[in-house]
Amino acid sequence: MSPSPLNEPGAASVAAIEARYPEDDRAAIRAAYETAARWHAGQLRRSGDPYVTHPVEVAAIVADLGLSPAAVCAAILHDTVDDTPYTFAQMRAEFGDDVTAMVEALPTSTELHRAALDVDASHAGSPDVEVLVIKLADRLHNLRTLQHTSIARQVRVARDTLETVAPIAQRLGLTGVRRELEEISLAYLRSTVVTDRPTRATLRLLELTTLLLPRNARSRWREEWAAEVGALPTRRARVMFTLQTLCGVPRLAWVLSGPRRAVVPTWVAGLTQLAQALGVGGAIVVVTATDSVFAWIAGGIVLVSLALLGMLLFVRSDGPARRLIALIRAWRRQ
Amino acid sequence: MSDPRMTLQTQLVLKAFTSDPTQQRYGLEICDLVGLASGTVYPILARLEQAGWLESGWEDSTSVTDGRPRRRFYSLSADGAQQARDALARSHRSGRPQRAGWTVSGQTDPGVVPS
DSSP states (O other): OOOOTTTSTTHHHHHHHHTTSOHHHHHHHHHHHHHHHHHTTTOBOTTSSBTTHHHHHHHHHHHHTTOOHHHHHHHHTTTHHHHSSOOHHHHHHHHHHHHHHHHHHOOOHHHHHHHHHHSOTTOTTSHHHHHHHHHHHHHHHHHHTGGGSOHHHHHHHHHHIIIIIHHHHHHTTOHHHHHHHHHHHHHHHHHTTOOSHHHHHHHHHHHHHGGGSOHHHHHHHHHHHHHHHHHOSSHHHHHHHHHHHHHHHHHHHHHHTHHHHTTSOHHHHHHHHHHHHHHHHHHHHHHHHHOOHHHHHHHHHHHHHHHHHHHIIIIIOSHHHHHHHHHHHHHHHO | OOOOOOOHHHHHHHHHHHTSTTOOEEHHHHHHHHTOOHHHHHHHHHHHHHTTSEEEEEOOGGGOOTTOOOOEEEEEOHHHHHHHHHHHHHHHHTTOOOOTTOOBTTBOOOOOOOO
């Protein structure tokens, strides 16, 4: 008996996935779905949904990221061997070596970090990288449906995601995945302590300013501050703490970027300071001389962009500074 | 890594650690102990940690009950304890007068005895 289209759980998503791939690959994707649906039949997710909806949604994420048809099949089949009597030998007979090798190579959550270190992230599209991406998609869908699990598990998964999984997504260049992993995880860590709206609003503002910090330091400070805020007894104390901490973020960013800042030669720093002084002076002169609304707005824009320039050069990373140096050198050579 | 600059606030934070060198403390606790705003204390903690004087680590998650987020704890490193004492002693010797009424946590400041 063949599952009737669109009535079976996950079938609509599978149809959408198939539509993204050429005709030749669709049969294999459909077969993988039918196998997964058959073996997972009767199993349920914590949400109460049929279990097969999970591997299908993982495959949908994998397909959205443009991975190979083999990776899509591997994503659909990723839990069959672990959670059902289905065996790798059966899988190899039905779906071939490529798909089976990927499912076999899927790291467990504890192996993930090690596996990510071993993989050369520059080989996008290689089976090694695709296996990692399937694992990331698996975690992403688990996070999206994390509300159905216990609070203790939510906190544990959220922490592990921030510490281990999100950095791997970043390393593989999956910025969108990394952002969603972090946003969902932070929301769970926050919600365990802070419920009032002013605190949430200021805390979110604080999280936003942590963008000034070097990327690898952000989640540590966000989590550290969220924990401190949660321990404060009154709303007033929480908001005050958050705002005070916020004032210290630029300085913290300065401290944390210390070793890398050294690559900016002093003459570039001097030149930038001079440009900033001239810009600020010029803006003030223009604003006071004309005293119109437009001048105020223009002056404000100049000041803000100068401040941003300063931050870009000295705080966030040395990339923009290097580019500026290269630009100036090229200009002088002409 | 060069030694951190001994500003007034840095000295206060260091004293909070040297007064009980084995005690682990978290950021908010230090803010309360020394009476400084969190925006001042965290950059100092980061600087001292970068200099290797302080170490930090997450609270053991098994000791955290009821889903409260774990805290980040700071403590003096093995080297740091001695270096912090030396630096505090130096900054006192260098002629900066110690202001009366400087106390840590409301107790009388034990101060640092110059060797």
